Amino acid sequence: MTPLAAPKALDSFFLEARCKILDLAAILDRINRGQGAGAVDNDPRLDKIRKALEVLHDQSGGRAERIQQIFSLDYDPGWDKPKPRY
Amino acid sequence: MYYIDPHIHMISRVTDDYHRMAYAGCVAITEPAFWAGFDRGSVDGFRDYFRHLTEVEPKRAAQFNIRHYSWLCINAKEAENVELSRGVIQMIPEFLNKPNVLGIGEIGLNKNTKNEATVFQEHVDLAMKYHELILIHTPHLEDKYKGTRMIIDMLKQDRRLKPERVLIDHVEEHTVRHALDNGFWCAMTLYPTTKCTPQRAVDIIEMVGTDCIMANSAGDWGKSDPLAVPEMIQEMKRRGHADSVIRKVVYDNPLAFFRQCARWQEWPAETEVEKAKRKPAKAHA
Structure with a gap:
C-alpha cells in the first residue's frame, strides 16, 4: 500500500x-x-510521559510502536505456561 | 460500501444502532461473549446470556438485514473464578450446534494471571475438541504487550492448533507483527482512549499490508462508536486507497476467516444490480 x-x-x-x-x-x-x-513529580506515569516525549523528537520512525513499549509491562519468555490437554 | 463489524457487543446497544449501522452499509456483525460489567454468579446466568446471543440478537439484527453471529466463552475478567469457568466451559457445547455460532471467544487474558492462563488453555482445549474457530481478546493498555506474547506462547506450544483458524483481536502497533508473523489472523479495535483510532489503524494497515487483518468497533456499554468501521473506511478514502483495498479489509477478510467455520452457510450471491454498483460507469462517447 x-x-x-x-x-x-x-x-x-x-x-x-x-x-x-x-x-x-x-x-x-x-x-x-x-x-x-x-x-x-516522581510519579512513574509522568516519567513514562517524559520518556514518550523524548521519542517524539527522534526522527528515525516507528515512534508509535516505541511509545507503546514505554507504556507496556515487561514480558518474561520463561513464564510458567499451562500445558494443553491432548 | 458494504462492511462487516467482526466484533461488537450489541446486547449493550440500542436498536437504533442497528438501524444506523445498516444505513452505513453494515451487512453482518459478530458478537463475542464478554464481561457484562459485573461478575456473574452461576452457570445458568451464562446459559441465559448465550440464549440471548444465539436467539435474541440474530432476530433483532435481521430486522435491518444484518446477519448476526456469535462466539461463546467465559471472559478473562471472570476467569479468576476457576470453578465457575470450568462449569461454563462444560456447558458451552449445548450451544455449539447453533447455526450462527462461529466458535470460542473472546477468550484471552486480562491481567495476565495464572488463573486466567489456566482458563484460557482450557478454552483452547474445548475449541480443539470440537474443531472450533477461536477469537482472542488481548489485554488492555500496559498489560497488552506482555499478555499478547503469553497468549502466543500458549498457542504455539499446542501442536493441534492451526494459526489460520485463530483471530487475535485488539492488536496495536507493538503487537500486530507478533500476531501476523506467527500465522494468525488479527483485528484492530477502533475504540476511544484505550485502543486504536481509525487514523492509527490505517497507519498500521499501511505498514503491515492488508493480508489477514480486519477492523472492528468493539462497541459495548462503554463510550464507544458502533460506526467506527465506517469512520475507518472514510479515513482510507481520504488517503486515496482504492475501494478494492478497503473492501478487502472491511469485508473480504472477515468473510474469509469466518468461512472456515464448519457451520458456515454461504450468503446468497450478490445480485447483478449490486455488482454493477461497484463497477465504474463506462464513459459515453
Whole structure:
C-alpha cells in the first residue's frame, strides 16, 4: 500500500497534530496547576510521559510502536505456561 | 460500501444502532461473549446470556438485514473464578450446534494471571475438541504487550492448533507483527482512549499490508462508536486507497476467516444490480 506523499500528509494532518499537541500541553499544565503538583513529580506515569516525549523528537520512525513499549509491562519468555490437554 | 463489524457487543446497544449501522452499509456483525460489567454468579446466568446471543440478537439484527453471529466463552475478567469457568466451559457445547455460532471467544487474558492462563488453555482445549474457530481478546493498555506474547506462547506450544483458524483481536502497533508473523489472523479495535483510532489503524494497515487483518468497533456499554468501521473506511478514502483495498479489509477478510467455520452457510450471491454498483460507469462517447 502506498502511503500519502509527505507534503500531502503534512497538509492533511498538520492541524490535527497541532490540536493534539495543544491538548497534551494543556493536560500537563492542568497537572502543574493543581494542588500537590510537587507530590506527583516522581510519579512513574509522568516519567513514562517524559520518556514518550523524548521519542517524539527522534526522527528515525516507528515512534508509535516505541511509545507503546514505554507504556507496556515487561514480558518474561520463561513464564510458567499451562500445558494443553491432548 | 458494504462492511462487516467482526466484533461488537450489541446486547449493550440500542436498536437504533442497528438501524444506523445498516444505513452505513453494515451487512453482518459478530458478537463475542464478554464481561457484562459485573461478575456473574452461576452457570445458568451464562446459559441465559448465550440464549440471548444465539436467539435474541440474530432476530433483532435481521430486522435491518444484518446477519448476526456469535462466539461463546467465559471472559478473562471472570476467569479468576476457576470453578465457575470450568462449569461454563462444560456447558458451552449445548450451544455449539447453533447455526450462527462461529466458535470460542473472546477468550484471552486480562491481567495476565495464572488463573486466567489456566482458563484460557482450557478454552483452547474445548475449541480443539470440537474443531472450533477461536477469537482472542488481548489485554488492555500496559498489560497488552506482555499478555499478547503469553497468549502466543500458549498457542504455539499446542501442536493441534492451526494459526489460520485463530483471530487475535485488539492488536496495536507493538503487537500486530507478533500476531501476523506467527500465522494468525488479527483485528484492530477502533475504540476511544484505550485502543486504536481509525487514523492509527490505517497507519498500521499501511505498514503491515492488508493480508489477514480486519477492523472492528468493539462497541459495548462503554463510550464507544458502533460506526467506527465506517469512520475507518472514510479515513482510507481520504488517503486515496482504492475501494478494492478497503473492501478487502472491511469485508473480504472477515468473510474469509469466518468461512472456515464448519457451520458456515454461504450468503446468497450478490445480485447483478449490486455488482454493477461497484463497477465504474463506462464513459459515453
